[in-house]
Amino acid sequence: MRHYMIYLIEEEVAKHYAGNELKLFQLFLQYEKEDQLQDVVKQQVDYITIPIPTFPLQQALETSMKHIEGYQAQSYQHKIEKKDSMAKLSIFEKYLKLSSSGSYEAEAIFFEVIRKLAPFFLAIDTNSGRFGWLQPIKQRKYV
Numbered sequence: 001m002r003h004y005m006i007y008l009i010e011e012e013v014a015k016h017y018a019g020n021e022l023k024l025f026q027l028f029l030q031y032e033k034e035d036q037l038q039d040v041v042k043q044q045v046d047y048i049t050i051p052i053p054t055f056p057l058q059q060a061l062e063t064s065m066k067h068i069e070g071y072q073a074q075s076y077q078h079k080i081e082k083k084d085s086m087a088k089l090s091i092f093e094k095y096l097k098l099s100s101s102g103s104y105e106a107e108a109i110f111f112e113v114i115r116k117l118a119p120f121f122l123a124i125d126t127n128s129g130r131f132g133w134l135q136p137i138k139q140r141k142y143v
Helices: 011-017 021-032 038-048 054-065 105-117
Strands: 002-008 071-074 077-081 085-091 096-102 121-125 130-133
Touching (some): 002 021, 002 105, 011 021, 021 038, 021 121, 054 071, 054 077, 085 105, 096 105, 105 121
Antiparallel strands (some): 002 096, 002 121, 071 077, 077 085, 085 096, 121 130
């Protein structure tokens, strides 16, 4: 099973770390660990993340998913169950949690809706060491 934590990153921070996402991944990896630096790391994570726009996300999910077979919604939990793919999205104030299994089809449907909502969502799977922007950030080129 794959587990993703999805954070909405402050625009300036996202643009600054575009191309160097490994540093953000390391911060969130440390955030999930329990150690004596937890308070400092939590403050850093709180500073660089912004609250999830819950109402617009709920609307976007319900609008986009109403025709998808196997879709279920209950409060802040959304689930897609297909023949060979399953994904469950839980919405929290400062992050989204996406758990999926099987093929990538169901999770890709959620990622597509989320990425259209705001440009600076960062998905992190600390178990497998995978991370990335849901919508690639264009880097400035100086001439």
